[in-house]
Amino acid sequence: MSDPHQTYENPLISRYASRAMASVWGAQRKFSTWRRLWIALAEAEAELGLPITTAQLDELRAKADDIDFEAAAAYEAKLRHDVMAHVHTYGDVCPAAKPIIHLGATSNFVVDNxxxxxVRESLELVAQRLAAVIDALGAFIATHRALPTLGFTHLQPAQPTTVGKRATLWCYDLVLDLAEVEHRLASLRxxxxKGTTGTQASFLELFAGDHAKVRELERRVAAKIGFDASYAVTGQTYPRKVDAQVLDCLAGVAASAHKATTDLRILAMRKEIEEPFEPHQIGSSAMPYKxxxxxxxxxxxxxxxxxxxAQNGAATHATQWMERTLDDSANRRLSLPQAFLGVDAILVIYENVARGLVAYPQVIARNLAxxxxxxxxxxxxxxxxxxxxxxxxxxxxxRQHSQAAGAVVKQQGGANDLLDRLRGDKAFAAVDLDQIADPAQLVGRAPEQVDEFLAEVVEPIRQRYANRQAEQEALRV
Known part of the structure; x- marks a missing residue:
């Protein structure tokens, strides 16, 4: 046996992504799905009158998950064709059904479906993970709904906001991402x-020119694999525009997480908010305090x-000449799984961060002051x-008092004494400077905006995904 430590391992699998997402894109899941597609095709063809027996269907069903990967690899080395390698591997353990496996189909019947x-299963998992991060951030937002903090525009001090209100910005990005993921799921077909070039010619031949049966075959196969519709027209593949849209969606999730955690890194530098830090965690091999x-x-x-x-999806879509070219294949084997694995890893970590965020109110108040x-x-x-x-x-x-106070801060490293200067100026004797300088009076509707956001945006997502999780648990019983 070869030593696994001698060859490169994808860290998305070995280090970052969850087992749940990794298993979606594993060989067992992929090729078991191929077999279920061949079963769905054979079942639908039999239902519509082709000479396929119950015994043949039962044989196919019995071996759906029993895959000899070594035999498939040997066939592929000989045939130089992965789909036909698995047709033969399946046929070897289903001798009675072997003549009707892949009947009328092209390779992309199994590959694309x-x-x-x-993709559907992965998007569902991404949606669940997004909902979990939204829930976690919601708790942090509620806790710090009214804690005043220094606002920033252009990364320069600006009008105060609250810690909770700032975190709603991170959360709302994910809410928008979730809506896009759900849209992609609803749009998936x-x-x-569809046949070799999308014309369904082979299936029309199988059904002796009966167009209605071919259309019904398409509907039935789609239903058997859990779709209520098919793409209206295709070439040999489903529209690669779909991949571009999915990758754009995943890139959007990644961008939202990047933005939020960049903010957190800046806030950690200011000692205002920190991600969780475990008791025995080492921040630096050289600097123990880090x-x-x-x-x-x-x-x-x-x-x-x-x-x-995301660039891969657009470029691949742009170069699918006529009814298709094969230069999409190698690229999609990398870009689709790795985009999902990457987003899965991001959201797993993000939830961990969001559930363990620590705010330091005294430092926040000092920096604001x-x-x-x-x-x-x-x-x-x-x-x-x-x-x-x-x-x-x-x-x-x-203006004069402000310039003088600024000089103390910048040139002498002293505290901002502007309020003391104004208190000492008789022109402002009638002004209640303490009331004006109360941070809670300077955050506008931030606390109320937080309350409205949690009630109107976050809570419905919590309820919707709690219900989905309950439904899934009920199905497992």
Whole structure:
């Protein structure tokens, strides 16, 4: 036996993605699906009058999961054709049914329909993982709905918001991603039985020119593999536009995770919010004090990889000449599974991060206080004018005080003393500076927006996916 440590292993499988997603794209699942497609085809052909016996169908069903992968590899080495290798491997264990396996079909009957089944299952898993991260972020958002924090635009201090409101931005990106995943699922169709160039000529021949039976065959095969419709027209393959749309969707999920965890890395640098850090976790081999945001960094790295795969879908779709070319095959074997594995890994880590986020309110308050005096100057100006002051004179006084306070901060490394300067200026004696400088009065409707977001956006997703999980558990019993 060869030593597995001597050859490269894809870290998406060995290190990052879940077993659930990895098994969807494993050889057993793929080729068992091929066999179920051959069974569905044979069943539908028998139902519509072709001479296929019950004994042949029973034989096919009995061996659906009993795959001799070594025999298939030997056939492929000889035939240089993966589909025919598996036709022969299946036929060897189903001798009675061997003559009718793949009857009327082209290779892409099994290749494309199986891929659509796997894409559907993978999208369903991605949707569940998105819902789980949305739920986890929702809990963090609720906890910190009203905790004031310094806002940033252009990565420069800006009007205060709340920690919970900021996290709604991360969460809402995922809500939009979930809607797109659900749309892709709702739009997914079967290829079903379209024939070699999409004309269904072979099936029309099998059914002696009966167009109605060919259409019914297509409907029945699609239904047997869980689709209520087929793509209206195809060449030899289902439209590769579908792959491009799916990869774009997955890239969108990756981009959302990248954005949020980049924010978290910046906030960790400011010591305001940190991802979970385990008791024995080592942040740096050289610097023992380090608490590096390893999970967020991993998400960023995986996200860039997934985003890059979107190019493959567009390029492959663009180069499918006429009814098809085969240069899609090798690319799709890499881009489709790895995009799903990458997004799966991202969301598994993201949920872990979201459920373990730690906020440090005192640091957040301190950082806000350092910038707050500058941000309330307009409010101070308005209140002083209301008290009878001259707007232009007051503006100049505030400008001078602000410049002086800024010089203390930047040139001397001191604290922002603008409020003390304003308190010492008689022109602002009538202004309640403490009330104006209360951070809770400066966050607008942020807490209320959080409440509305949780009730109107997050909670329906929680309920919908809790119900789905309950339904799936009931089916397993």
């Amino acid at each position: 199986a891929d659509l089944v796997l 079967a290829r079903s039985v 608490r590096n945001p390893m999970r967020s960094e991993r998400i960023g790295g995986l996200a860039r990889f997934v985003m890059s795969l 350092a910038e707050l005096p500058f941000m309330i100057t307009e409010n101070v100006l308005m209140e002083a004018v209301k008290a009878g002051g001259d707007r232009q004179e007051l503006h100049e006084r505030i």
